[in-house]
C-alpha cells in the first residue's frame with residue numbers, strides 16, 4: 001500500500017470514530033421505566049403522553065410496565081346467598097390476578113430512571129424489596145402527582161417521596177411542609193390530615209432555587225396551566241430540598257411543587273403537578289420540568305434548553 005493511501009485510511013477511520021462519538025443517533029440514551037396500571041387518574045392516557053414528550057427530546061428510551069388492575073371490592077348489603085356468590089367470584093378474581101401479580105416484577109435495576117404514575121394497591125413484597133434495593137444502591141426516581149398518594153404505610157416509600165397525601169396520612173406520617181410568606185421553610189407538626197386540593201385552576205409556580213440544574217433559567221414566576229394544586233402533604237421529608245412552590249388559596253400556604261430527596265445513594269424528583277391528560281400535562285412548563293428532572297437524575301446535568309414558548313408570569317403555554 002502507498003504511504004498516502006495508508007494515511008488516508010487512518011484519517012477515514014478517525015473521522016468515523018469521531019462522528020460516532022458526536023452523532024446523537026449513536027449516543028447512548030437514558031433509559032426510563034414508567035410504572036402504571038392502577039390510579040384514580042387516567043393513567044392509560046397519561047403515561048403514553050409523558051413518554052412521548054420525553055422521547056421527543058431524543059435523550060431518552062422509555063419503557064412502560066403495567067401492573068394488574070385493582071381487584072373489585074365486593075358490594076355492601078348483600079343477602080347471605082349473594083354473599084356466598086360474591087365471595088366465590090372474588091376468589092376467582094383473586095386467583096386470576098394472583099398469577100398476574102406473580103408475573104409483575106419490574107426490572108428496576110436495568111433503568112437509569114424509574115417514573116411512578118401508579119396509585120393503587122400495595123406492590124407484592126418482592127417488588128417492594130427490589131425497589132428499595134434499587135433506590136438504596138443509587139437508583140433514580142420521579143414521583144408524579146397521585147403517585148404520592150400511594151403506599152401510605154410503606155415507610156421506605158414515604159422516605160423516598162418525602163411528602164405524600166391521602167390514604168389516611170396524618171401528622172403521624174410526618175410534618176406538613178411548606179413555605180411561609182417570608183420565604184422560610186416550615187415543618188408543621190400540628191395534628192391534621194395529609195393531602196387536599198381545591199378546584200382545578202391555573203396557578204403560579206414560584207422558583208425558589210434558581211441555581212438547580214432543573215430550574216436554572218426558569219422565570220422566577222410562571223403560570224402553570226389548569227391543574228389540581230395539592231396542599232397539606234405530609235411525610236418524613238428527610239434530606240428534602242424544595243425547588244419551587246405554589247400558593248394555595250385553600251391552605252393559604254406556599255405548597256411544594258418541585259422537590260428533590262436523597263434516599264441512601266438514591267435520588268428522587270417529586271412533583272405533585274400533573275393531574276390530567278389535558279392542560280396539566282400539556283403545560284410546556286410541566287413537560288420541561290419532567291424532561292429536565294429525568295436528565296438531571298440520570299446525569300447530574302441538564303443540557304436541554306428551556307423551550308422558547310415557556311410560560312410567563314401571566315401567560316399559560318400549552319404544547320401542541
Ligand SMILES: [Zn+2]
Pocket residue numbers: 041145146228274275276
Ligand atoms: Zn389529581
